[in-house]
Amino acid sequence: MSENETAAPARPTDPIHWKVVIDCADPQAQADFWGAALHYTVEDNNALIEHLLKLGALPPEATQEHNGRLTFRDLVAVRHPDDLYDEESGTGLGRRLLFQRVPEPKTGKNRLHLDLHPGAERRSAERDRLTALGASVLEEVKQAGGEWLVMSDPEGNEFCLH
Structure with missing residues (x-):
C-alpha cells in the first residue's frame, strides 16, 4: 500500500481473523510437533525479538534460543506455509496455531x-x-x-x- 492509500474501513460483515491458541507446558516442543504433524512452518520471530530487545521493550528473560534462533519464551506459533505472513515480524496472517505456556498441567479431556x-x-x-x-x-x-x-x-x- 502506498503512502497516499488507506485501508478500507472494516465492515460489520467482514470475516474475523482468528487463530487457535493451545495452552501447554513447552510451547517450542509443541510447535515443533504440530509444525511437523501438519507440514506447517514454525514462525520465525527472531528479527522481531532482536528489535524489541534493542528497544528495551522486551526483557531478555522473556526470550530463549531454540533451534539456533531467538524465540519468545512463553509462546510460539505455526502457520500454513502457503499463507501470507509479515516478513518483519515473522507472524502469520492466515491459518495459525499459537502455543502459549501456562503453569497448570492438563487435567481433563479437551473441549476443542x-x-x-x-x-x-x-x-x-x-x-x-x-x-x-x-x-x-x-x-x-x-x-x-x-x-x-x-x-x-x-x-x-x-x-x-x-
Missing part, C-alpha cells in the same frame, strides 16, 4: 480438538508418522458413520485422525 483428514488410504501411514513424532494412539473408533483414531500429542492433547 483438531481433526486431521489425510484420507482413509493414508490413515495408517499418517498414524505411523505421527507416533514417530511423539503422538500416541488412544483409541481406534469404528462406527457406522466411519472409522478414525483418537490420538494425543506429546503433552496429551487429544486429536482425531480420520
